[in-house]
Amino acid sequence: MDFYYSPRSSGSRTIIMVAKALGLELNKKQLRITEGEHLKPEFLKLNPQHTIPTLVDNGFAIWESRAIAVYLVEKYGKDDSLFPNDPQKRALINQRLYFDMGTLHDSFMKYYYPFIRTGQLGNVENYKKIEAAFEFLDIFLEGQDYVAGSQLTVADIAILSSVSTFEVVEFDISKYPNVARWYANAKKITPGWDENWKGLLQMKTMEAIHYTNQFWSCPPSNNTQITEMDFYYSPRGSGCRTVIMVAKALGLELNKKLVNTLESEQLKPEFVKLNPQHTIPTLVDNGFSIWESRAIAVYLIEQYAKDDTLFPKDPKKQALVNQRLYFDMGTLYDSFAKYYYPLFRTGKSGSDEDFKKIESSFEYLNIFLEGQNYVAGDHLTVADIAILSSVSTFDIFDFDLTKYPNVARWYANAKKVTPGWEENWNGLLELKAVFEARLAAAKQ
Incomplete structure (x- = not known):
């Protein structure tokens, strides 16, 4: 290898x-x-x-x-201890891995990376995101020795890598007692810790070098299955729409509970008990609570699918699907959030650099789809569904997909073959209406 x-x-x-x-x-x-x-x-x-x-x-x-x-x-692996076969245990690990990428390590990048490039740290808001990330992790570790279950898993190792990166820049981990306790133990029991630390010491000495952000980083039966699943969501949310389409593909009936984030319903104590990160979508399946749309999607497939079509069990095929899911979160949808979200708050879009990141994301996706009808293999998978949710969000904002012929070809087909497409589009129309209303109000 x-x-x-x-x-x-x-x-x-x-x-x-x-x-x-x-x-x-x-x-x-x-x-x-x-x-x-x-x-x-x-x-x-x-x-x-x-x-x-x-x-x-x-x-x-x-x-x-x-x-x-x-x-x-x-x-x-000689056994499944690092990534258990049980769907609920896997879902928890996946949620922590996405938390590591999208919240914990992302907060490091936002605050510390500017120093590496320019000699100046990020702003106060960036630092608050670090504190919030550690507060969430501290909650996850309340009464727990490991971040996702009762034993060391791949989630501990990934988060150990991130937390140790904060330590080397002298972030005060001691303010988060559960994290500090977990961290002290994780350093002792994780194989390869010494090499991890040596790499961090190398990073600490590279004061004069300016890095770039690139440094770091056929559907199942439609027969409805009756389950006891509460789904906290908004039809406008990309991740929510991903889960809705996956559930449709699996023939699952979700007990949908609309969360009005504009009125801060996600901050109510009863919801924070379900999800201390207070994000949507959140799924509660017979008492098991899980959030982050991609982790939910994979959980639903592994728990309820009649076969492994949407999320193959073959390690190579599954790895490709996972890579595309992380690409969707960390590159494609992230570029949307950077450029278009400011429109909702201020009436102005992001910068030219933010738009270039969108173009770069679609260029990558166009490369992935060269000679391919699907984003991760030779048939529809959960990766197609997640990326369809993201690409359709760009579509509703009139982003020109025709400049990327492979993406345009894939998108035209994905809309036809993906169960739940109509509900996805209806949610997008709601999103567009909210956006247009805010723009109109801003002009008055």
Whole structure:
């Protein structure tokens, strides 16, 4: 296995620790980002997003550290301890992995990365996001020795990589007693910790180098299944629409509970008890509470699907689906949020740089779909459904998809073959109406 990495990157260190836990030997190939080695044609053939870490296992290329980590565990683990087969346990791990990417590590990037590039830290709001991320993690660890269950899992390893990155920049972890307790133990019991720390010390000494953000990072039967699932949502939310389409594909009936975020219903104590991050969508399945749309989607498939069509069990196929799901969250939808969300708050869109990130995201997606009818394999998967939700959100804002012919071709087909498309579109029309109303009010 060829492993393209940097010892300083959080994702790379995650994989090193996972490999150590599995007793795997990686053929490490260090890439010098500052010299543009990740942009060389031979690397772009392996990973058109040109990110590290990237793993090539006997010709199979996969990137995004959390997708790689799960792939290695499922392919080479002697048991399922690091990523259990039980759907509820998996869902919790997946939620923590998405939390790590979209909340915890993202807060590090927002506050500390500007210092690496410009010598100045992020603003006060950026720092508050770090504190909020650790407060959430502290809640998750209340009465728990591990972040997702009763034993060490891949989620602990990924979050250990992130938390240790905060430690090396001297963030005060002691303010969060549950995190501090977990962290002290995790350092002792996680294989590969020493190499993780060495990489962090290298990062700390690289004061004069300016990095870029690239451094780090046939449907089932329609027969309705009766379940006791409460689904807290808004029809306008992209993640909510993803789950609705997945449930439709599985023939599941959701007990929908509309959450009016404009009136802060997500902050009510009874909802915070279900989801301390107070985000939607949130699913409660017979007392089991899970949030983050992609984690919910995979949970529903693993728990209720009659086959593995939407989320294959084959480790390579599953890794590709996971990579696309993380791409959707961290690149594609993130670019939408950066550029279009300010319109809702201020009436003005994001910057030209923010728009360029949208274009870059669609260029990547266009590459992924070269010669492909689906985003992750030869048939519809949960990755198509999640990305369909995101791409259709761009569509409602009149983003020009025709500039990306592979995406346009895929999108036209996905709208036809994905169950629940009509409800997805109806939610988008509501979103557009809210947006237009706010713009009209801003002009008065």
